[in-house]
Ligand code: NAD
């Protein structure tokens with residue numbers, strides 16, 4: 279089968295690899311029809327992780343079932359399914375509590391750290407930027423879709439990661455109807471956080487970034503864009519909230535935060551977020567803070583140690599939630615919002631391309647080239 283294979287920093291090829299197949303009785307084999315490129319793939323693509331060459335990416339996957347193992351009884355051949363990016367067993371202590379992002383079974387090497395498809399340090403699971411994907415614990419990890427699955431696959435594939443992750447950021451930040459909410463980052467995740475806040479009935483949603491195309495799109499969905507290359511974003515938020523600060527806020531950038539001149543400052547958005555949110559407000563941090571950059575950022579940041587203004591955070595009595603999204607917790611209700619015509623997360627998509635065009639898509643998305651907001655790859659099916 280064809281897959282998007284990692285060849286080294288900033289290099290992927292679409293190459294023949296061994297077909298994915300049923301290996302255990304509880305496996306489901308899915309023919310992938312939509313698979314997204316994610317900002318999280320870029321950590322690996324840029325060579326910031328120890329992702330091995332020859333492996334393939336892809337943790338945002340949707341397709342139809344072509345084979346099931348003998349131990350699978352809820353999922354059948356022909357079902358259209360979307361796969362949460364977390365790989366989870368469904369029966370360990372964490373899974374039973376809904377913490378499928380920290381499944382204790384799915385990663386043999388670091389049992390506590392959770393697992394994902396096509397990821398560095400997240401277990402052995404191949405990705406879905408390929409024609410076929412083996413889904414372990416298939417009854418648990420497949421979310422079945424309705425009759426509109428194929429037609430609306432560009433919406434439903436966002437259930438694998440960025441729609442639930444954006445929603446999770448707003449849950450961690452306790453976003454409620456009427457709230458004034460600030461989001462750092464207008465990439466796909468920040469966009470979905472802003473969209474989720476709007477769906478929840480937030481009164482005012484402010485989004486900080488500096489890419490004009492992303493900010494324009496954010497404005498189109500009813501959020502207030504703040505361009506931090508022209509204004510101090512903290513001052514802008516205070517001005518928009520009568521000097522008090524937002525009720526809550528989400529960090530959707532991560533350690534790759536940079537000043538608008540391009541200098542990486544892994545603590546920049548985190549500290550700005552603290553100052554943009556009012557005393558006793560809540561913060562949801564879904565941007566990734568586990569960097570391993572051999573060249574770009576300083577040694578402490580390489581270890582994930584970023585200078586956080588804890589004094590300011592403490593003084594303000596704020597709450598903070600962070601980490602990977604437990605996709606399964608949200609993807610069923612979010613699926614039903616899409617099915618009911620109440621949500622269209624495909625709004626983030628700028629490009630739908632055949633799998634073969636993955637190399638150029640990675641290059642443009644990694645450069646954050648104008649107009650490249652989110653790419654869906656479609657293997658032939
Ligand atoms: P992205 O790189 O496309 O978007 C990040 C955005 O942040 C860009 O638009 C960039 O211009 C902006 N940015 C950079 N510095 C900034 C600053 N100082 N102020 C404001 N904006 C700034 O990536 P994405 O796909 O949107 O993902 C965002 C983050 O979320 C990444 O770290 C990704 O790995 C992470 N993520 C986490 C989870 C999870 O489960 N927690 C899931 C998916 C993605």
Ligand code: ZN
Nearest residue numbers: 316318338439
């Ligand atoms: Zn993702």
